[in-house]
Amino acid sequence: MKILKVIHGYPMRYNAGSEVYSQTLCHALAKRHEVHVFTREENSFAPDYQLRMERDADDPRVTVHVVNNPRLKDRYRAVEIDRRFAEVLDVVSPDVVHVGHLNHLSTSLLREASLREIPIVFTLHDYWLMCPRGQFMQMFPKDPNNLWAVCEGQEDRKCAERCYARYFSGALEELDIDTAYWTNWVARRMRHVREMAELVDVFIAPARYLHDRFRKEFGLPESKLVYLDYGFARARMAGRCRVASEPFTFGYIGTHIPAKGIQDLIRAFSLLRGEVLLRIWGRPKGQDTCALKCIAASVPTDTMGRIEWLPEYKNQEIVRDVFDRCDAIVVPSVWVENSPLVIHEAQQARVPVVTANAGGMAEYVCSPPLE
Missing domain, CATH: 3.40.50.2000 (Glycogen Phosphorylase B;)
Known part of the structure; x- marks a missing residue:
């Protein structure tokens, strides 16, 4: 084939x-x-x-x-x-x-x-078909102190005001004009995406949470929508051997962006005492990575010295480069992820996972799965 x-x-x-x-x-x-x-x-x-x-x-x-x-x-x-x-x-x-x-x-x-x-x-790997930004996270929430607030659902005008305001002119007298333009843009985008979705023969949802949300909120028909977990080459995750004589180590794998909640992880880690490490793997992301390191340096403990910033790894070497070097993986995302790859990989390597009690994150960590 x-x-x-x-x-x-x-x-x-x-x-x-x-x-x-x-x-x-x-x-x-x-x-x-x-x-x-x-x-x-x-x-x-x-x-x-x-x-x-x-x-x-x-x-x-x-x-x-x-x-x-x-x-x-x-x-x-x-x-x-x-x-x-x-x-x-x-x-x-x-x-x-x-x-x-x-x-x-x-x-x-x-x-x-x-x-x-x-x-x-x-x-379906995220919500991009029914959320123009893919994560149901607001860039410009009503409360300016609630950075990257969770969005409860797609609405054309709300998308314009809470996400596409970054394209507004900034002139107060033009606010209504800009809002109307981007509301129309989002509406056209959503109509088009729904038309394209009708051309798809089968949608695969790797989490029950995602399956149900696309059925209820986006209207995908049951006849086209199936729940099917990811498939994995299990042999690749075999043979984990934890490096000896190291302190208890938490690990983070992922991009350095606010939606991943890495800023919350650093602040929470700063509250821990004793011999414990946090290792952060991932490709540096310019100013965002610098800002995260500043957060680590600003907390009133010795946190900075207990955090190691490690480079991106080849996925084929994840056991040797990552799982052999940590005792638990933390998935601190503040957006409702559906079926994070890192959770599956860590569990296959027999590494415990700490994550939020939400969406597909909880679905693959809690036992029995949440309804």
């Missing part, structure tokens, strides 16, 4: 959860199928929408088709990306298209697969 995987980023260029999961899935599928990937890069020195081909550096059986999108990544539609995708479809002639994410690509590329009568499977 020929499989074309669509994902908005691919390791090591992009190394967050859905990207990492997509790569491991492609590696497993390549043992029995011909696997292609359609993804993006952001090369400001190359023309927009340039398409090139490369091999997965970790598994050359996987062919990666990379479209360049350095300037228009905030759009949800891009006709030229649709055209590049159509070119790949015509060359590869896949038996199925499996979508992991369309952000930074183009929602309407689904139409190209549908026009060719190619079945479309769509794995």
